Amino acid sequence: MEKNEKNTSMKLRFLGTAAATSMPLVFCNCEICKQARINKGKDFRKRTSAIINNEMLIDLSPDLCSMANLYDIDLGKIKCLLQTHSHSDHFDGGHFITRWSEYATKNLTHLDIFCSNGTANDINHRVKEEEPTFDLFDKGWQKDMNFQLHILKHNDSIKYNNYEIRAINSLHDDRIEALVYIVSSNNKKILYGTDLLEISSESWDILRKYKLDLVILDQTYGEGFNNGGHLDAGKVVSIINKMKKENIINENTLVYATHISHEGNNTHEKMEKEAIQNGYHIAYDGLEIQL
Numbered sequence: 001m002e003k004n005e006k007n008t009s010m011k012l013r014f015l016g017t018a019a020a021t022s023m024p025l026v027f028c029n030c031e032i033c034k035q036a037r038i039n040k041g042k043d044f045r046k047r048t049s050a051i052i053n054n055e056m057l058i059d060l061s062p063d064l065c066s067m068a069n070l071y072d073i074d075l076g077k078i079k080c081l082l083q084t085h086s087h088s089d090h091f092d093g094g095h096f097i098t099r100w101s102e103y104a105t106k107n108l109t110h111l112d113i114f115c116s117n118g119t120a121n122d123i124n125h126r127v128k129e130e131e132p133t134f135d136l137f138d139k140g141w142q143k144d145m146n147f148q149l150h151i152l153k154h155n156d157s158i159k160y161n162n163y164e165i166r167a168i169n170s171l172h173d174d175r176i177e178a179l180v181y182i183v184s185s186n187n188k189k190i191l192y193g194t195d196l197l198e199i200s201s202e203s204w205d206i207l208r209k210y211k212l213d214l215v216i217l218d219q220t221y222g223e224g225f226n227n228g229g230h231l232d233a234g235k236v237v238s239i240i241n242k243m244k245k246e247n248i249i250n251e252n253t254l255v256y257a258t259h260i261s262h263e264g265n266n267t268h269e270k271m272e273k274e275a276i277q278n279g280y281h282i283a284y285d286g287l288e289i290q291l
């Protein structure tokens with residue numbers, strides 16, 4: 001951590017908060033996308049990603065470079081990549097391959113990568129599209145690109161420097177064993193819950209062991225617009241209510257929705273008004289939260 005961050009136990013910045021390709025959607029002219037083009041600001045959303053304490057990146061988004069430039073983040077200092085899953089809005093093989101010595105990247109910081117086995121296999125295919133001889137599991141490539149791979153499965157908990165990372169099955173895509181994570185450090189606990197289909201009863205048993213300070217949930221869809229694979233506004237509210245009832249969160253816990261699409265959602269301002277009435281907030285690109 002940087003010296004000036006000593007008084008902060010944990011800091012999370014939303015780098016991107018959009019579902020699928022971005023907000024507005026490339027070719028879309030629905031009312032919400034039209035409004036986004038007029039309003040700009042909080043209604044422009046890049047693909048979902050976040051960073052903790054400027055050193056732990058959650059998802060290697062295709063928009064990573066523009067995010068880093070906008071928010072003045074030195075990606076050369078990233079020590080850890082927590083990858084939820086390998087869908088193309090969360091992982092960019094083209095960015096990753098630039099760690100290879102062929103690209104003449106200098107002074108690479110060692111990178112610890114955490115993901116499921118299914119996601120690692122899929123990432124491997126995606127990076128192979130950039131360089132066919134690449135192999136994520138090969139020690140030679142790991143040495144050249146200065147990274148180490150740590151495979152996690154549902155309910156695994158590992159210590160990493162000052163952090164504890166707990167993996168939870170997101171049920172978002174079984175083929176690639178998609179995960180969400182609870183990250184704890186200095187007595188502060190964050191649930192990074194996107195992309196998320198639902199919290200299974202087994203996962204609720206895990207969550208009951210935590211008192212969360214920050215909860216981030218998938219709100220891809222507005223209520224009644226669920227096309228599958230994700231939570232919607234209605235499901236977000238019922239999860240929040242259940243978390244309160246089960247004492248997983250309290251009145252001091254911050255709750256934010258992210259991974260916002262144009263399907264049944266609205267402008268940031270209108271969504272935020274509605275969310276506040278239900279005890280949470282809508283994230284936007286660049287928003288920084290200090291715990």
Ligand SMILES: [Zn+2]
Pocket residue numbers: 019020048087089090195259
């Ligand atoms: Zn996604």
Ligand SMILES: [Zn+2]
Pocket residue numbers: 024025028029030031032033034262
């Ligand atoms: Zn649209």
Ligand SMILES: [Zn+2]
Pocket residue numbers: 085087172195
């Ligand atoms: Zn996904």
